[in-house]
Amino acid sequence: MIIFMIIGSVVGLLFHRIIANQEIEIKNSYEHIITGYPNSHKLKCDVHNLIDDKKDITLVAFKILNFDQINIYVNYEIGKKSVLEVLKILAELFDKKNIYSLNADEMVVMMCECNVETACLQAKKFLDLLDQPIFIDGLPICLTVHCGIINFPLHSNDENDLFVKLRRILGQEEFTKNQISIYDRSVTEKNKENYETVIALYDAIEHDKFTLVYQPKINLHSNEVMGVEALLRWNSCIKGEMNVAEFIKIAEDSGIITEITNWVIRNTINQLKTWQEEGVKTKVAVNISSMDLKNDSIVEYTKNCLELNHINPTLLEFELTERSIIENDKGDLLNKIKDLGVTISLDDFGTGYNSLLHLINFPIDYIKIDKVFIDEIKEVYNSPLIECIIHTVHALGKKVIAEGVETEKQLLTLKKMGCDNIQGYYYSRPLPPEKIKDFILNFNI
Numbered sequence: 001m002i003i004f005m006i007i008g009s010v011v012g013l014l015f016h017r018i019i020a021n022q023e024i025e026i027k028n029s030y031e032h033i034i035t036g037y038p039n040s041h042k043l044k045c046d047v048h049n050l051i052d053d054k055k056d057i058t059l060v061a062f063k064i065l066n067f068d069q070i071n072i073y074v075n076y077e078i079g080k081k082s083v084l085e086v087l088k089i090l091a092e093l094f095d096k097k098n099i100y101s102l103n104a105d106e107m108v109v110m111m112c113e114c115n116v117e118t119a120c121l122q123a124k125k126f127l128d129l130l131d132q133p134i135f136i137d138g139l140p141i142c143l144t145v146h147c148g149i150i151n152f153p154l155h156s157n158d159e160n161d162l163f164v165k166l167r168r169i170l171g172q173e174e175f176t177k178n179q180i181s182i183y184d185r186s187v188t189e190k191n192k193e194n195y196e197t198v199i200a201l202y203d204a205i206e207h208d209k210f211t212l213v214y215q216p217k218i219n220l221h222s223n224e225v226m227g228v229e230a231l232l233r234w235n236s237c238i239k240g241e242m243n244v245a246e247f248i249k250i251a252e253d254s255g256i257i258t259e260i261t262n263w264v265i266r267n268t269i270n271q272l273k274t275w276q277e278e279g280v281k282t283k284v285a286v287n288i289s290s291m292d293l294k295n296d297s298i299v300e301y302t303k304n305c306l307e308l309n310h311i312n313p314t315l316l317e318f319e320l321t322e323r324s325i326i327e328n329d330k331g332d333l334l335n336k337i338k339d340l341g342v343t344i345s346l347d348d349f350g351t352g353y354n355s356l357l358h359l360i361n362f363p364i365d366y367i368k369i370d371k372v373f374i375d376e377i378k379e380v381y382n383s384p385l386i387e388c389i390i391h392t393v394h395a396l397g398k399k400v401i402a403e404g405v406e407t408e409k410q411l412l413t414l415k416k417m418g419c420d421n422i423q424g425y426y427y428s429r430p431l432p433p434e435k436i437k438d439f440i441l442n443f444n445i
Contacts, residue, residue: 032101034080035087043100043108044163047152050112051159057152058119059162060109062090062126063170065144067105074139080104081136082143089134093126106170116151116182123147123180146170150183197247198254200236205259210234212267213430214284216439217401217423220415225440227283227317229423230268231430232260248289257291261298266305269316271433273309280437285317285345290324299336306340313341317366321347325362338363345401349389360396366421367393371404374424377413387417394418 030042038046050057064086071079083104090099090107100108111119127147133140148169156162169181204210214228234242251257264286272284292298306313318337325334325346337344345366369389376382386402393400402414405424414422428439 034104035083035101035107037087037099037101037107039100040102043102043110044159046110047159047162050110051152056113056115057162058111058114058116059150059152059166060094060111060119060123061102061148061150061166061170062086062107062109062123063146063148064105065146066142070141074141078136078139078141082134082141085134085136086130086143086145089129090126093122093129108166116149116154119149119151120180120182123149127180147180148183149180155183194250194253196238197236197242197250198256200238201234201247201251201254201256201260204234204236205256205263208263208267209237210260210263210267211432212264212271213432214436215423215430216428216436216443217285217421218427218443219421220411220419223444225282225443226421227285228436228440229285229319229430230264230271230287232264232287252289252291255291257289258297261286261289261292262301265298265302269302269305269309269311272311272315274433275437276311278437280440281315282440283315283317283343285319287347288318288320288324290321293320293324293333296333296336299333299340302337302342303340314343317343317345319345319347319368322349334363364398366399366401368401368403368423369419371424374402374404374410374414377410383413386414390417390419 030038030045032039047057047059064083067079067083070082087099087101087107090109094109094111098110098112100110102108111122127145130143130145133142135141148166150156150162150166150169152159152162156165165183169183211233212230213233214230216225217227217229218224219226232244232248234244234247236242248257248260251260268284268286275282288298302316303313305311306316320334334344343365344363345368346362346364347368348370349367367389369386373382373386377386390400399420401421401423402410402419403423405411405414405422405426407426410424411422411426428436431439
């Protein structure tokens with residue numbers, strides 16, 4: 001009997017421990033590991049139960065848009081404490097038990113039997129509190145927070161669709177600080193349109209449906225074609241001629257921009273080989289996306305294409321924006337590109353960060369002055385600025401290219417200022433390969 005009592009006690013203790021462990025596992029499965037608040041799994045379960053009870057639900061979601069920047073440029077601990085402080089402020093305005101952590105930078109308030117207008121007013125009160133910096137360990141942290149609001153059954157009568165639409169609202173990037181977005185059907189339509197564009201882009205990559213046109217760059221000192229810029233074009237069989245900036249943005253967001261850039265590099269080098277066989281020698285510049293600088297694969301890919309076609313690397317040029325260089329902190333990558341023999345241009349100069357330190361530290365060959373300055377070159381405030389840029393760039397041992405030159409007055413003014421090269425409609429619009437070849441061969445004859 002004593003043995004059976006001992007066995008029973010041990011079994012009871014083990015059973016109790018198993019139950020306790022199960023309860024802990026269940027609790028953990030419903031709790032965000034960093035914040036301790038209920039997580040997305042718990043939110044979905046609660047929404048499901050309320051829908052079963054025929055309740056009206058409004059989800060008010062907040063996303064800290066600059067959370068990654070805080071982690072990178074301050075530190076992760078400050079980022080974590082910032083989130084906890086935001087949740088603390090949120091709990092002062094809303095019922096704490098209805099607050100959920102989706103991700104470290106996303107949180108949702110579930111409001112039952114509450115209309116969208118009331119939810120919007122409460123959300124605005126919260127965002128107003130975050131309009132001033134919050135102090136974390138003595139540091140003032142400025143947060144950029146976006147709010148998305150969606151209601152069941154007003155905006156969706158299916159719980160899965162409700163969360164899909166909520167994610168779409170929070171996934172938008174065209175936000176201003178402390179903006180509130182109430183679900184709009186056009187968001188769904190735009191996402192559907194973007195999805196169709198992504199599918200069409202994959203098809204264009206696979207079946208060579210892109211084309212390249214080339215715009216010449218003219219050396220003002222020698223009056224010769226010093227090179228051309230390769231510009232991507234896409235005539236979609238579904239949507240017709242697509243705006244380049246629009247479909248490039250979609251390609252960057254969907255993660256297929258590298259495949260497109262590789263297509264451009266590969267076909268540009270193929271064209272260089274064709275021109276070389278036809279007796280035309282010119283440098284070609286291609287535009288490189290910020291996303292292409294996330295790793296070093298672009299260097300190896302370019303090297304292989306150049307070697308395969310026996311093309312001198314000095315005939316290829318990469319055009320990068322200053323923003324893409326700084327945000328990716330890719331000074332080492334630029335050095336690898338230079339070591340390969342490819343030249344580098346800093347595009348859209350005057351519209352980005354414009355730090356002289358960047359011009360000194362990075363191995364840049366050409367600075368391209370943006371068209372917005374050239375358009376107003378005769379303005380009193382603009383002319384000295386352009387001349388100052390040209391002289392500064394020359395003092396740093398680099399060359400200048402002025403973009404968007406369209407009139408003789410602009411040309412003569414830039415020449416007087418000592419500008420090295422120009423590009424624009426004054427000499428030529430972008431041309432297909434055969435026409436640009438004729439332009440190069442016949443220029444200045």
